Amino acid sequence: MSQKELLKVKNLKQYFPIKGGILGRTVNNVKAVDDISFTVHEGETVSVVGESGCGKSTTGRAILRLDNPTDGTVEFDGINLLDLNKKEMRKMRKDMQIIFQDPYASLNPRQTVRETLREAMAIQGVVPKEERADRIAELLETVGLQPYHADRYPHEFSGGQRQRIGIARALSVDPKLIVCDEAVSALDVSIQAQVLNLLKKFQKEMNLTYLFISHDLGVVRHISDRVIVMYLGKIVEVGDKKSIFENPQHPYTKALLSAIPVPDPDHDKDRIFLQGDVPSPIDPPTGCRFHTRCPFATERCKEETPELRSTGYMAEGHQGACHYMELIESGEHQPTRETSKVRQLSEEPERV
Amino acid sequence: MSTNESILEVTDLRTSFFTEGGEVKAVDGVTFDVPAGKTLGIVGESGSGKSITAMSILQLISHPGKIKGGEIKFRGKNLLDLTEKEMRKIRGNQISMIFQEPMTSLNPTYTVGQQIRESYKIHQGLGKKEGSKRAIEMLKLVGIPSPEKRLDQYPFELSGGMRQRVMIAMALACKPDLLIADEPTTALDVTIQAQILELIKELQDELGMSVVMITHDLGVVAETCDYVAVMYCGKVVEYADVRTLFKNPRHPYTVGLLKSLPRSDRDQEELTPIKGTVPSPDEMPVGCRFAPRCPFATDLCHEKLPSLDDVGDGEQIRCWIYTDEWNGDPGVKVYEPERTTES
Ligand SMILES: Nc1ncnc2c1ncn2[C@@H]1O[C@H](COP(=O)(O)OP(=O)(O)OP(=O)(O)O)[C@@H](O)[C@H]1O
Ligand SMILES: Nc1ncnc2c1ncn2[C@@H]1O[C@H](COP(=O)(O)OP(=O)(O)OP(=O)(O)O)[C@@H](O)[C@H]1O
Ligand code: SF4
Ligand code: SF4
Ligand SMILES: [Mg+2]
Ligand SMILES: [Mg+2]
Numbered sequence: 274m275s276q277k278e279l280l281k282v283k284n285l286k287q288y289f290p291i292k293g294g295i296l297g298r299t300v301n302n303v304k305a306v307d308d309i310s311f312t313v314h315e316g317e318t319v320s321v322v323g324e325s326g327c328g329k330s331t332t333g334r335a336i337l338r339l340d341n342p343t344d345g346t347v348e349f350d351g352i353n354l355l356d357l358n359k360k361e362m363r364k365m366r367k368d369m370q371i372i373f374q375d376p377y378a379s380l381n382p383r384q385t386v387r388e389t390l391r392e393a394m395a396i397q398g399v400v401p402k403e404e405r406a407d408r409i410a411e412l413l414e415t416v417g418l419q420p421y422h423a424d425r426y427p428h429e430f431s432g433g434q435r436q437r438i439g440i441a442r443a444l445s446v447d448p449k450l451i452v453c454d455e456a457v458s459a460l461d462v463s464i465q466a467q468v469l470n471l472l473k474k475f476q477k478e479m480n481l482t483y484l485f486i487s488h489d490l491g492v493v494r495h496i497s498d499r500v501i502v503m504y505l506g507k508i509v510e511v512g513d514k515k516s517i518f519e520n521p522q523h524p525y526t527k528a529l530l531s532a533i534p535v536p537d538p539d540h541d542k543d544r545i546f547l548q549g550d551v552p553s554p555i556d557p558p559t560g561c562r563f564h565t566r567c568p569f570a571t572e573r574c575k576e577e578t579p580e581l582r583s584t585g586y587m588a589e590g591h592q593g594a595c596h597y598m599e600l601i602e603s604g605e606h607q608p609t610r611e612t613s614k615v616r617q618l619s620e621e622p623e624r625v
Numbered sequence: 626m627s628t629n630e631s632i633l634e635v636t637d638l639r640t641s642f643f644t645e646g647g648e649v650k651a652v653d654g655v656t657f658d659v660p661a662g663k664t665l666g667i668v669g670e671s672g673s674g675k676s677i678t679a680m681s682i683l684q685l686i687s688h689p690g691k692i693k694g695g696e697i698k699f700r701g702k703n704l705l706d707l708t709e710k711e712m713r714k715i716r717g718n719q720i721s722m723i724f725q726e727p728m729t730s731l732n733p734t735y736t737v738g739q740q741i742r743e744s745y746k747i748h749q750g751l752g753k754k755e756g757s758k759r760a761i762e763m764l765k766l767v768g769i770p771s772p773e774k775r776l777d778q779y780p781f782e783l784s785g786g787m788r789q790r791v792m793i794a795m796a797l798a799c800k801p802d803l804l805i806a807d808e809p810t811t812a813l814d815v816t817i818q819a820q821i822l823e824l825i826k827e828l829q830d831e832l833g834m835s836v837v838m839i840t841h842d843l844g845v846v847a848e849t850c851d852y853v854a855v856m857y858c859g860k861v862v863e864y865a866d867v868r869t870l871f872k873n874p875r876h877p878y879t880v881g882l883l884k885s886l887p888r889s890d891r892d893q894e895e896l897t898p899i900k901g902t903v904p905s906p907d908e909m910p911v912g913c914r915f916a917p918r919c920p921f922a923t924d925l926c927h928e929k930l931p932s933l934d935d936v937g938d939g940e941q942i943r944c945w946i947y948t949d950e951w952n953g954d955p956g957v958k959v960y961e962p963e964r965t966t967e968s
Contacts, residue, residue, distance in 0.1 A: 324814040431902050432671075461670035461841065466885035466898035488814070491844075495887035495896065518889070532819035534844030535890045536883070538867050542848070546823065547816045550784045615768055615823045 278348075279482050280313040280336065280450060285345035287328075287335045291555065304554050305331040307506035308345070315449070318476065318483040320493040322529070323503035324551055329486045332503075333452040336484070337369055338362055349450070367397040370443035372436075374455035379439060380427040386413070386438055387423040390445050397446040412441045416471060433464035440468070444475065454486045469496060490533050494518055499590070502526045505562040506554055508581060512591030522584070522593040524601065525563050528612075545612045561595070568608040569597055631698075632803055632835045633659040633682070638695035640674075640681045649906045651677040651690070653859035656933055656941075659803065659852075664829070664836040666846040666867070668882075669856030670903060675839045676725075678856075679805050682837075683722060684712050699803070718748045721796035723789075725808035730792065731780040737764075737791050738776030744798045763794040767824060786817035793824065800832055807839045822849055843886060847871055855879050858903065858914035861933055864941040873960065875936070876944050877919045880960045913945065921946060923953040 286308055293300035306328040313319045321329045335342040338354055347354045354365060373379045380389060390409045394400045400408050410420055416437040427435055436456065443451050453472070457465045469492065475481055487493050493500060493514075500517040502510040502525065510523040521527045528545040535542075547566045552558055558565050564574040573596060581592040584599050600606035640652040652674045659665045667675050681692050684704065697704040699720065704712065716722075724730045732740060741763060742756035751759065757776060764772035767790040780788055789809065796804060806825065810818035826849060829836055838849055846853055846867065853870045855863040855878065863876040874880050881899035901918040910916050916926040925945055933943040945951050946959065 324816065433902060461903075462843075462882060462885045463670065463899035464902065466887070466896040467900075469887065470896060470898060489887075490815075491887040491889040494889050495893060528816060530889070532815040533889045534815075534818075534822070534842065534848045536843040536847045536871065536886060536888070537890070538847045538871050540847070540890065544819055544823070546820055550786050550817065551814075615820045615827070 277315040278312050279315040279350060280484070281346075281348040282312070282332075282336065283310045283346045283348070285309050285332070285335060285347065286343040287331050287340060288343045301555055304506050304557060306335060306342075307554075307557075309503075309506075309508045310345075311501055311508065311511060313450070313482060313484060315482055316476070316480045317498045318485055318496055319499045319501060320485040320487060320497040321501045321503060322487060322490060322493055324488065324529075326505075326551060326554065327503040328506045328554075329488075329503060330454050333371065333454050333484060333486050337366070337371055337452060339371075363396075367399060367446045368449040369452070370446065370448040370450070371452040371454060372439045372443050372456040374458050380435065380442075382427050385424050385426055386418075386441075389438065389442055390423075393442050393445045399446050408445065412445055415444070415475075416441045417467070431464075433460050433468065436460060436464075436468055437471070440471065440475075444479075447479075448481070450482045450484065452484045452486065455488070456485075457492060458487060458489060465492070472496065490530065502529070505551065505557050507562055508594065509563065510591075510593045511581065513588060516588045516591040520587070520591075522587060522591070522598045522602070523595050524567050524569050526593075528568070546615050547612075548610065568610045568612040569595075569601055569606060570609055571597075630661050631658040632661040632700060633837070634696070634698040635678075635682065636696040636698070638678065638681055638697060639693040640677050640686055641691060641693055643689045643691065646907060650859050650909075652681060654933075655695070655854075655856070655859070655861055657854040657861055657864055659835050659837055661835055662829075662833055663851040664838055664849055666850030666853040667837065667839045667856060668841060668843060668846050668853060670841060670882075672903060673856040674859040675841075675856055676807055679722065679807050679837065679839055682805065683716055683720060684709075714748075717744055717796075717801075718799045719801055720803045720805065721799070721801040723792050723796045723804065723806045723809045725811055731788065731795075733780055736777050736779055737783075741776075741791075741795050741798055744795060748799045759798070760794075763798055764791070766797070766828065767791075767794045768820075769794070785813055786820065789813060789817075789821055790824070793821070793828070797828060797832065797834075801834060803835045803837070804829070805837045805839070808841070809838075810845070811840070811842070818845075825849070843871075843882065855882075858909065860914060860943060861941070862915065862943045864933070866939065869938070869940060872962075875940070875942050875947065875959060877921055877946075877959055878915050881918070913943075921953060921957055921959065923951075925950065925952050 285306055287306040288302040288304055290299040291301045291303060321332060323329055334340045336347050342355060357365065387409055390412060391405055394405050409423060413420060413422055418437055457468050460468060476483065485496055497514045499513050501508055504525050510526045517526065521530055528547050531543060531545045545568060549566055552565055560576045561574040561579050564570040579594045579596045581594045583592050597606045636656050638652055638655040642649040642651055655678055657665065667678065669675055680686050682697055686692055738757060738760055741760035742753060745751040745756040745759055760776060761772045764775055769775055769790050783791065810821050840846060850867050852866050854861045857878050863879045874883060884897040885899060887896060899918050904910060912928045912930055913926045916922040931943050931945045933941050936942050936947050946957060
């Protein structure tokens with residue numbers, strides 16, 4: 274890993290308009306990603322974690338400009354992608370690839386693997402025509418497929434094999450950054466381990482940079498250098514893997530980690546049960562967005578939005594967005610809600 | 626098999642689908658016990674036959690599927706001997722099921738209250754008023770706030786976690802003796818999953834139910850189950866109590882699963898995947914189904930299918946290594962505990 278900042282995201286916002294009325298005017302917005310900033314260094318794996326709907330995929334898509342971000346900047350290799358026109362952006366895509374959760378949906382069912390890979394290389398024009406056949410054979414071998422697989426169609430493969438094709442396609446253009454959006458989530462563990470090992474191997478060999486989106490914290494602990502925790506469109510905590518897993522500071526990160534079932538019957542469960550469900554991003558809670566579920570919430574949390582910040586005892590680069598990190602750590606600020614029972618749901622208004 | 630009395634004893638259950646491509650042996654000789662009041666976990670990768678096993682127990686298999694044989698003894702009675710009418714009395718009453726996707730089993734056109742009341746009407750002949758009263762009690766039991774209001778809501782008006790709670794309330798409405806939960810939390814976020822699993826456990830204690838917990842998540846197994854059956858290609862390959870399974874796994878497939886698993890509770894240098902993939906039904910190995918992927922396989926394994934045998938302490942293994950016929954390395958070590966850096 275180098276110190277070079279390959280990707281620099283600043284104040285990124287992605288709102289999706291909700292149209293309503295007979296005039297189809299924008300009546301409201303889904304604030305899917307709401308003012309987030311972070312940096313990814315070359316050769317590093319940064320994971321984005323959080324519950325369904327918190328804005329992980331939207332972040333990945335906004336960076337690749339698959340959607341048009343509402344506001345902010347996305348600097349890649351020193352260039353602000355949001356300033357580029359379509360043609361310039363197409364050129365940049367060679368350096369930025371994405372692997373999706375469902376490889377089946379992202380592969381053309383009427384194209385053989387060879388055609389898929391050839392097309393990817395042709396669009397980007399990175400590999401000279403006469404070298405493409407060799408390159409395809411090489412790619413298939415790298416991802417653990419056989420040469421005869423080149424002439425098969427997506428439906429003729431298992432889920433794990435299709436995910437390898439997705440990886441081969443991403444690698445075919447020699448990218449710098451790969452956004453992996455739940456790339457191993459649909460796979461059985463034995464196959465998932467194969468694919469994770471492959472991703473790690475390629476990273477080492479080709480100095481690849483990964484933005485790894487996942488809700489599986491076991492996978493994240495295994496693959497990441499740094500971790501970003503999101504809640505309702507905001508980053509609530511960021512830090513190196515060790516800090517996040519061993520010294521989480523934000524109450525949401527703590528609850529999230531405590532909720533993961535551990536494959537060890539002797540594991541000590543000190544579980545924090547959060548109340549209720551995640552609120553809607555259309556009209557997110559005021560102040561700290563976590564206050565409707567946070568075990569430590571106070572009146573202040575309803576009004577004041579906490580910014581990402583560090584405290585004296587946190588490792589370098591480790592930041593959390595909570596007013597009370599120090600006081601929770603020292604024990605001076607105690608829970609304001611029950612967290613050990615599952616059947617004392619508070620009567621909070623449902624937001625749909 | 627176990628010292629406890631069993632509420633459910635499944636023996637050599639076989640269920641196949643007769644498709645154009647031929648017979649798919651989805652469940653191919655499944656045997657396990659559910660000790661009364663305990664939770665049995667069924668784990669295994671996608672397609673190993675977990676759901677079809679559950680559906681077979683309730684006889685919810687439809688064309689082109691067919692239960693070909695075996696025995697499903699519930700409280701000592703073979704369910705496969707019952708008529709459909711007799712089965713209907715058992716379903717949703719003595720044995721209930723929760724499905725992975727609540728929307729498939731909640732009827733979108735009826736309110737929550739109507740659906741729970743229906744269950745009381747069928748099984749206990751209760752009228753609307755009494756049914757509603759009991760429904761409110763159930764919804765309260767599963768931790769749904771303002772249950773009176775929820776009775777008149779439709780499933781789509783609820784969040785995923787809420788729907789799963791309603792499902793549980795419905796499944797438990799008639800206080801079943803056995804609850805079969807097929808991936809009850811797979812579609813949910815982990816914080817919601819934690820709530821639901823704890824809820825099932827608490828209700829089990831209160832109602833004295835037995836539970837069959839189907840999952841592909843070994844973390845869920847470790848946290849919720851007393852006994853575990855590991856399935857591979859339609860067969861049980863290991864049956865053990867939960868501590869034995871995690872502390873001293875014996876079947877090479879179980880060991881392979883554990884070594885493939887990325888852990889959230891500690892750092893691991895490397896994952897050791899199981900090589901290859903699950904065989905497809907039309908190229909099922911004749912010997913041990915796991916032989917093409919097993920690091921210990923011998924010619925015996927490739928030629929002959931091992932049976933599920935007792936190995937003592939109520940544990941059962943389907944693997945030649947633990948038999949007198951084993952012709953590989955006599956000192957073979959299938960599992961060596963990893964040295965780990967606990968966090
Ligand atoms: N094109 C769109 N139009 C309107 N709303 C959208 C659109 N795409 C995403 N959203 C909303 O934005 C929010 C964030 O969605 P996103 O897909 O980024 O979540 P996620 O964190 O990836 O969740 P998951 O874990 O379920 O994949 C959600 O509330 C989602 O419904
Ligand atoms: N209607 C059907 N027709 C043909 N084959 C079927 C049918 N339903 C299930 N199968 C096959 O039966 C086998 C077992 O399926 P089952 O649904 O029990 O798997 P599972 O262990 O529950 O997997 P998952 O973890 O993906 O839910 C699979 O090979 C599946 O393809
Ligand atoms: S700011 Fe308040 S509501 Fe937000 S995480 Fe901290 S204590 Fe909880
Ligand atoms: S019987 Fe043979 S192939 Fe099967 S699990 Fe045992 S050692 Fe492996
Ligand atoms: Mg997503
Ligand atoms: Mg299933």
